[in-house]
Amino acid sequence: MEQFLIDNADRYEELVQAFNHKPAAPVKAGSTNPDFLVSTRIRPLLPDEISQGFPEGVFSRPGGANIVDLHELKKSVRGLPCLNQSFSYPVDRVFGPDSTTKQIYDAIIQPLVPWAWGGGVSTMFAYGQTGSGKTFTVSGLEEHVAETLMDGTLEGERKLYMSVIELAGQTAFDLLNSRKQISILEDSQGNTQLAGAQEHPLTSKADLLSLISTASSLRKTAPTLKNDSSSRSHAICRIRIENRSIPAAEDGLLYLIDLAGSEAARDKSAHDAARMREAREINTSLSVLKDCIRGRAMVDLDPGSGKKVHVPFRQSTLTKTLKHVFDPSPVGGLRGGKTVVVACVNPCLADTQASRNTLRYAELLRVTAGRAGKKVQEYDEKRPVTWGNGEVREWVGKNSGTPPVDGNVLAPTESGAQLLRLPVGEFVERCLKTPGVTKEQATAFQSKFWQLHVDNLRSQSSSQHSKEKPEVKLTRMERLYSSADIEGPPHARDVPFKERIRPGMVVSYRSVGKTGGAQMGTEQMGVVLSRADAVGERVRDLTGVQVNHGGENLGERYLCAMVVPAILPGAYDVGLWMQVVVGVGEMEAEVVLEWDVATRYYYLTV
Numbered sequence: 001m002e003q004f005l006i007d008n009a010d011r012y013e014e015l016v017q018a019f020n021h022k023p024a025a026p027v028k029a030g031s032t033n034p035d036f037l038v039s040t041r042i043r044p045l046l047p048d049e050i051s052q053g054f055p056e057g058v059f060s061r062p063g064g065a066n067i068v069d070l071h072e073l074k075k076s077v078r079g080l081p082c083l084n085q086s087f088s089y090p091v092d093r094v095f096g097p098d099s100t101t102k103q104i105y106d107a108i109i110q111p112l113v114p115w116a117w118g119g120g121v122s123t124m125f126a127y128g129q130t131g132s133g134k135t136f137t138v139s140g141l142e143e144h145v146a147e148t149l150m151d152g153t154l155e156g157e158r159k160l161y162m163s164v165i166e167l168a169g170q171t172a173f174d175l176l177n178s179r180k181q182i183s184i185l186e187d188s189q190g191n192t193q194l195a196g197a198q199e200h201p202l203t204s205k206a207d208l209l210s211l212i213s214t215a216s217s218l219r220k221t222a223p224t225l226k227n228d229s230s231s232r233s234h235a236i237c238r239i240r241i242e243n244r245s246i247p248a249a250e251d252g253l254l255y256l257i258d259l260a261g262s263e264a265a266r267d268k269s270a271h272d273a274a275r276m277r278e279a280r281e282i283n284t285s286l287s288v289l290k291d292c293i294r295g296r297a298m299v300d301l302d303p304g305s306g307k308k309v310h311v312p313f314r315q316s317t318l319t320k321t322l323k324h325v326f327d328p329s330p331v332g333g334l335r336g337g338k339t340v341v342v343a344c345v346n347p348c349l350a351d352t353q354a355s356r357n358t359l360r361y362a363e364l365l366r367v368t369a370g371r372a373g374k375k376v377q378e379y380d381e382k383r384p385v386t387w388g389n390g391e392v393r394e395w396v397g398k399n400s401g402t403p404p405v406d407g408n409v410l411a412p413t414e415s416g417a418q419l420l421r422l423p424v425g426e427f428v429e430r431c432l433k434t435p436g437v438t439k440e441q442a443t444a445f446q447s448k449f450w451q452l453h454v455d456n457l458r459s460q461s462s463s464q465h466s467k468e469k470p471e472v473k474l475t476r477m478e479r480l481y482s483s484a485d486i487e488g489p490p491h492a493r494d495v496p497f498k499e500r501i502r503p504g505m506v507v508s509y510r511s512v513g514k515t516g517g518a519q520m521g522t523e524q525m526g527v528v529l530s531r532a533d534a535v536g537e538r539v540r541d542l543t544g545v546q547v548n549h550g551g552e553n554l555g556e557r558y559l560c561a562m563v564v565p566a567i568l569p570g571a572y573d574v575g576l577w578m579q580v581v582v583g584v585g586e587m588e589a590e591v592v593l594e595w596d597v598a599t600r601y602y603y604l605t606v
């Protein structure tokens with residue numbers, strides 16, 4: 001087939017020249033998300049591709065239409081070869097073979113840097129098949145990022161830290177510490193921690209570039225050690241930006257990610273079983289990534305709807321690591337993010353199959369508002385997401401205390417929805433530009449603004465709830481379980497857990513006797529169901545094990561449902577059918593389990 005393409009290169013070029021494209025549909029205003037861009041970079045043909053005589057098969061549509069066209073050539077039974085299929089892929093920005101990395105940086109990547117500097121989360125993904133220019137693009141962009149971070153043009157003092165990790169399947173390695181294996185854990189605040197990964201302070205552009213070069217050399221030597229290839233793993237460079245002058249400010253995060261790509265069909269001949277499994281794992285992680293990117297983009301497009309969007313970030317190690325980027329929940333998320341995807345494409349006509357996959361993937365990542373984009377939300381003074389810029393500035397003037405914050409400085413152009421996305425640090429810094437405004441005033445004002453939005457979402461969701469659910473009469477037990485008192489007031493956490501054992505609490509215990517069939521001394525977990533008095537001595541659970549074994553005098557005793565490991569790593573299930581009576585003396589600690597709707601399992605928060 002390759003020889004056929006080379007032999008008919010001239011004919012192919014003539015056919016492409018003569019091809020009549022359908023005019024591009026105009027992009028509707030407001031239908032795309034300015035904080036989420038999908039772009040394509042088509043690299044030039046490489047000298048060996050040119051010398052073999054391959055023509056280009058992927059093109060940037062002239063006239064700035066931001067469409068990528070791809071044409072394939074087929075043999076004809078009778079007569080000359082003709083164009084087999086032609087595909088068009090709309091994206092937010094196309095960069096053709098003549099574009100430089102600096103042009104790409106200035107056009108779409110540069111805004112990520114001040115955003116992270118202000119405390120936001122900025123992410124750049126490079127995606128594409130082997131040899132399509134991902135590493136070329138990411139390393140070029142990293143240099144420009146280093147320049148912007150360190151040239152002194154960004155306002156304020158910040159501390160910068162960098163870590164670079166590699167994800168290969170379920171395993172993570174520290175590329176700044178001799179490829180030491182590390183763990184990805186969630187802490188009790190719901191934040192993802194790269195446990196064991198080293199974070200290196202950055203003080204100059206040279207520091208940053210030297211760390212990047214260390215990381216890329218470690219990534220490159222891995223293939224020879226593991227008979228692997230760099231494109232079989234994801235490389236994540238994370239720059240954490242600390243703003244110590246504003247206590248309420250969250251750390252800014254800038255991620256530059258070189259994703260594992262699909263392989264060129266020509267390279268797949270030597271695949272063994274391990275390599276096929278690896279390819280499946282990569283596909284799964286890219287598919288979850290796509291769902292997460294789309295889910296998050298939907299949340300961002302319609303922030304005021306209060307609609308629950310499923311973002312399955314727990315389903316792959318890659319997206320778990322990038323929890324900050326995707327999590328729309330108030331625990332880990334609600335942080336304004338800017339994301340850019342650069343789909344790298346090899347233009348060679350021999351590789352159009354792989355290029356089509358890359359472009360199709362890029363197309364799937366784009367979320368446009370569709371009909372929802374046309375819906376104009378009516379102004380409501382209690383709903384900041386409905387405010388235009390004029391209303392924002394007026395509200396700021398009236399509600400920001402004394403002296404009032406200058407609305408023109410805090411929100412020169414932002415609508416209510418845009419101001420909600422502003423990172424706390426940036427919000428406060430902008431408020432401080434009004435003479436006389438203190439950090440305390442600015443911080444309190446920022447939370448007042450957010451509270452208004454959160455209260456509004458709550459009242460929306462409770463009114464939706466009361467519309468959806470007919471009033472149901474609860475039994476005494478149901479009332480008890482649904483009562484807010486079960487959680488207890490905030491200071492309840494200061495009371496030792498053994499003094500506040502209640503139904504629903506999860507406890508860990510070490511069985512001192514034969515508890516529920518568990519081996520003596522092993523660590524177990526259980527959900528407290530009721531006091532043990534409710535259970536007779538001879539009662540057995542559904543697995544046939546005696547529930548109330550009597551046993552040692554361990555003080556008060558409770559009936560618990562056992563928490564058992566599920567099939568996914570790190571996941572747990574509550575085995576309501578496996579019950580056991582546990583003495584308070586056996587209990588060791590309260591455990592917090594978090595329910596994940598995506599996998600339908602519980603996870604331990606550490």
Ligand SMILES: Nc1ncnc2c1ncn2[C@@H]1O[C@H](COP(=O)(O)OP(=O)(O)OP(=O)(O)O)[C@@H](O)[C@H]1O
Pocket residue numbers: 042043044046128129130131132133134135136137230231261344
């Ligand atoms: N825009 C470009 N201009 C000139 N050369 C390029 C460009 N993009 C890529 N190249 C060259 O193409 C080759 C492959 O690029 P690169 O290594 O970045 O691909 P990759 O997608 O990262 O591959 P892999 O997945 O195998 O790591 C390199 O020799 C690189 O210098």
